[in-house]
Amino acid sequence: MNETAQAETGFFAEEMTISVGPQHPSTHGVLRFVVKTDGEVINEAIPDVGYLHRSIEKIGEKVTYHGYVPYTDRADYLAAMFANQAFCLAAEKLAKTEVTRRGEFCRVIACELNRIASHLISVGTFGQDIGAMTPFVHALRERETINNLMEEICGARLTYNYIRIGGVGYDILPETCTKIVEFLDHFEPIVDEFNRLLSGNKIFIERLAGVAVVTKEEAFSYNLVGPNLRGSGVKWDIRRDIPYSIYPELEFDVPIGTAHVGKLGDSFDRFWVRIREMQESCKILRQCLKMMPKGPAIAKVPRKFRPPAGECYARVEAPRGDMGFYVVSDGSEYPYRVRIRTGSFTAMAIIDKLSKGIMLADLIALIGSLDVDAPEIDR
Amino acid sequence: MDAKDIYAALEKQFPGKVSEFKGEILEPYLSVDGASIVEVCRYLRDSAGLNFAVLSDLTALDWPKEEKIQVVYHLFSYSHNHQIVLKVDLPRANPKIATVEGVWKVANWFEREVYDLFGVIFEGHSDLRRIMLPEDWVGYPLRKDYVEEEEYDGISTQRAPLVEKLLR
Numbered sequence: 002m003n004e005t006a007q008a009e010t011g012f013f014a015e016e017m018t019i020s021v022g023p024q025h026p027s028t029h030g031v032l033r034f035v036v037k038t039d040g041e042v043i044n045e046a047i048p049d050v051g052y053l054h055r056s057i058e059k060i061g062e063k064v065t066y067h068g069y070v071p072y073t074d075r076a077d078y079l080a081a082m083f084a085n086q087a088f089c090l091a092a093e094k095l096a097k098t099e100v101t102r103r104g105e106f107c108r109v110i111a112c113e114l115n116r117i118a119s120h121l122i123s124v125g126t127f128g129q130d131i132g133a134m135t136p137f138v139h140a141l142r143e144r145e146t147i148n149n150l151m152e153e154i155c156g157a158r159l160t161y162n163y164i165r166i167g168g169v170g171y172d173i174l175p176e177t178c179t180k181i182v183e184f185l186d187h188f189e190p191i192v193d194e195f196n197r198l199l200s201g202n203k204i205f206i207e208r209l210a211g212v213a214v215v216t217k218e219e220a221f222s223y224n225l226v227g228p229n230l231r232g233s234g235v236k237w238d239i240r241r242d243i244p245y246s247i248y249p250e251l252e253f254d255v256p257i258g259t260a261h262v263g264k265l266g267d268s269f270d271r272f273w274v275r276i277r278e279m280q281e282s283c284k285i286l287r288q289c290l291k292m293m294p295k296g297p298a299i300a301k302v303p304r305k306f307r308p309p310a311g312e313c314y315a316r317v318e319a320p321r322g323d324m325g326f327y328v329v330s331d332g333s334e335y336p337y338r339v340r341i342r343t344g345s346f347t348a349m350a351i352i353d354k355l356s357k358g359i360m361l362a363d364l365i366a367l368i369g370s371l372d373v374d375a376p377e378i379d380r
Numbered sequence: 381m382d383a384k385d386i387y388a389a390l391e392k393q394f395p396g397k398v399s400e401f402k403g404e405i406l407e408p409y410l411s412v413d414g415a416s417i418v419e420v421c422r423y424l425r426d427s428a429g430l431n432f433a434v435l436s437d438l439t440a441l442d443w444p445k446e447e448k449i450q451v452v453y454h455l456f457s458y459s460h461n462h463q464i465v466l467k468v469d470l471p472r473a474n475p476k477i478a479t480v481e482g483v484w485k486v487a488n489w490f491e492r493e494v495y496d497l498f499g500v501i502f503e504g505h506s507d508l509r510r511i512m513l514p515e516d517w518v519g520y521p522l523r524k525d526y527v528e529e530e531e532y533d534g535i536s537t538q539r540a541p542l543v544e545k546l547l548r
Contacts, residue, residue: 051512058497059521094406221433221458224486237458311406314437314454314465325437327454342437342454350489379512 014040021364023052030375032349038361046356046364048349053379061339066092066166066306069336073326074160076341077377079122082115083319084326084341085164090245091315091328092166095308103296104168105247110181110289111154111163111173112317113282117188118147119320120275120282127272127369128199131208131362136199143191146184153177166306168299178290185283192280200276209272210263213355213367220266223351226344227322228278229371232258232271239318251288253281268370275320275372307334321345321372345377381429383408386464389430393423409452409465414477417468421483424455424464432457432464435480438490440498442472442523449475449498470500479505497522 017040022033031052037045057076061069073088074081086108093100100108125140148158154173155163163170199205215225220233230237238255240248256277258270310332316325322344331337348371356364381389387410390398397413397420412420424432437454453466470477479502480487491502492511499520502508510517516533519526528537 051510051514054512056521062524219485222485224434224436224484235458242461312409313406316436323436325454327437327439327452329441338441340437340439342439346489346493347486350486354485 016044019361021046022049032373032375032378034352034364036356036361036364041360041362043356043359043361043364046352048352050349050375050378053376055376055380057380058339058341061336063335065334066308066336067304069339070165071160071162073341074162075376076380077319077321077324077343077345077374078159079374080115080119080320081159081161082112082163083317083324085161086112086246087315087317087319087324087326088328088339089164089166090317091313091326092306092308094313094315095311095328095330096166096306098167098302099300100246101168101297101300102247102294103172104298104300106289106293107154107169107173107298108164109246109248109251110286110293111151111161111169113285113289114147114150114154114181115161116282116320117279118144118151120279121147123320123369123372124195124199124272124275127372128205130365130369131205133199133202133205136195139191139195139198143188146187150177150181150184153180165299165302167302168297170299172298173293178293181286182290185286189280189283192276196276200273206262206269208362209269209366209370210267212263212268212363213359213370214264215266215351215355217266219351219354223354224347225322225351226347227318227320228274229271229322229344229348231256231274232370233266234258234260239316239323243316245315245317247289250292251285253285256281268366271370271372305334307332319344321348321374321377341380343377343380345371345373345375348373349378381460381462383410383464386410386424386430386462389427390420390423393427394420407465409467412466412468414468414470417466418478418480418483420466421453421455421480425483429460430457431459434458435484435486435490436463438480438487438494440494440500440522442498444472444524447472449500451475451477451494451500453480475500476503477501478503481505496520499523 017038019036021036023031033049035047057072060072073084076084121140121144125137129137152158155161215233217233220230234257236255236257241255256274258265262269308330310330312329314325314327316323325342327340328336329338397416399411424430432455434456436456439452441450448469449472451468456463491505494500495508496510496512518529
């Protein structure tokens with residue numbers, strides 16, 4: 002309690018230290034905040050990470066390039082496909098390996114399905130965090146269908162190991178393509194239903210509008226990426242601006258924060274960007290399924306994969322933003338160093354700053370709106 | 381602007397402080413003198429035409445044979461859509477460099493991670509603590525010569541091979 006308030010009320014309250022997490026339901030995975038509060042108001046929230054540190058970067062120095070792909074899945078298990086792709090892009094750039102055209106399409110289809118699944122988890126749990134239980138169940142029901150599709154495509158539901166150097170592990174069958182179209186026909190109206198249920202809900206909006214505003218300058222300085230950056234009004238998407246794979250051939254929009262309920266860059270804007278990105282992913286999927294050529298799904302890549310000495314930094318637009326793999330090769334079978342740069346890590350760095358002066362309940366909204374994912378922070 | 385022009389601009393501004401530019405390789409980088417890293421970074425961020433508004437990544441590479449640790453900065457500019465890689469060589473025995481936290485806020489966390497896993501000291505850093513590993517951890521795991529301690533806090537870190545485990 003500050004001094005003026007003390008003088009006025011005659012009450013005295015000491016600063017309280019609370020540990021939020023590591024097993025708090027809103028901390029998604031395991032991360033912890035040491036929160037110093039004055040009643041309900043936060044003076045400081047210090048993030049404590051590292052509970053899920055599995056030294057994936059060090060493992061990269063001990064296994065071959067092909068053998069490392071399954072490990073990249075674990076970097077962010079809600080969006081494993083993107084880590085697969087980023088690593089393969091880096092390895093392909095180093096060795097100048099060509100990817101087959103059908104392989105590129107399979108990659109994009111798998112990635113965009115994965116993006117929808119990841120955003121569904123994000124928006125669903127976000128609602129749950131701040132008290133809306135029903136939308137979570139609706140979101141997970143849809144995600145379940147995507148998991149089934151993924152199982153058909155690559156045999157796994159979460160950690161896919163689908164994208165390989167030179168292409169993809171298995172071709173997408175015509176039956177699966179039909180099922181994906183069926184899913185899209187079903188899913189697109191569901192987004193509107195979801196908006197009626199959650200995004201347009203007055204209580205939900207009141208909880209988020211104007212909370213934890215991130216300005217454009219802050220977003221740059223803290224290197225926020227992906228939907229968090231776009232929520233602050235920056236129209237930037239790696240798929241559009243540093244194109245890779247077949248994205249230049251596809252038409253899609255890059256949604257940014259609209260500030261239609263609060264301020265630009267508030268928690269609602271970040272949430273709203275994700276909802277619209279799911280719709281864009283549907284558009285991309287429909288185009289891909291129409292344009293998909295015939296041919297081999299993977300190029301002939303030597304088993305002993307030895308890229309020449311050199312280094313390379315590959316970025317992809319993952320659901321949590323710019324995911325970068327910095328791979329250094331010394332010409333041997335094993336990478337000399339693999340560095341994984343993730344969106345959640347930088348998003349966590351800003352929480353300390355944003356949490357000053359907000360209510361304890363808003364901290365939960367803030368964490369949810371940044372969509373931080375513990376495995377991706379710790380790697 | 382491509383890497384060559386950025387190099388030329390830096391060479392003009394900081395003669396003798398940037399070096400070792402190779403344009404033909406896959407990803408061009410510049411070597412920067414460790415003592416002037418903060419000025420170089422601030423110049424790259426603020427001068428018109430460069431505008432490196434973000435520090436995309438900050439990490440390190442360990443080269444035991446050359447007795448050096450390289451700190452690697454990946455900078456990116458949204459307004460011009462260009463990037464550059466800066467490298468600073470530090471002696472492996474005593475790696476110390478000034479923090480760039482004052483230029484980009486995110487450097488705070490990146491530098492903590494590099495300190496945690498490589499043991500590079502960032503001078504002037506506001507909160508240089510371990511980030512991934514516990515405070516009482518011994519050693520810097522991403523160094524090439526790192527050997528895991530046999531136990532941590534009374535918990536064994538040694539694992540029997542899987543086959544042995546199954547036969548037991």
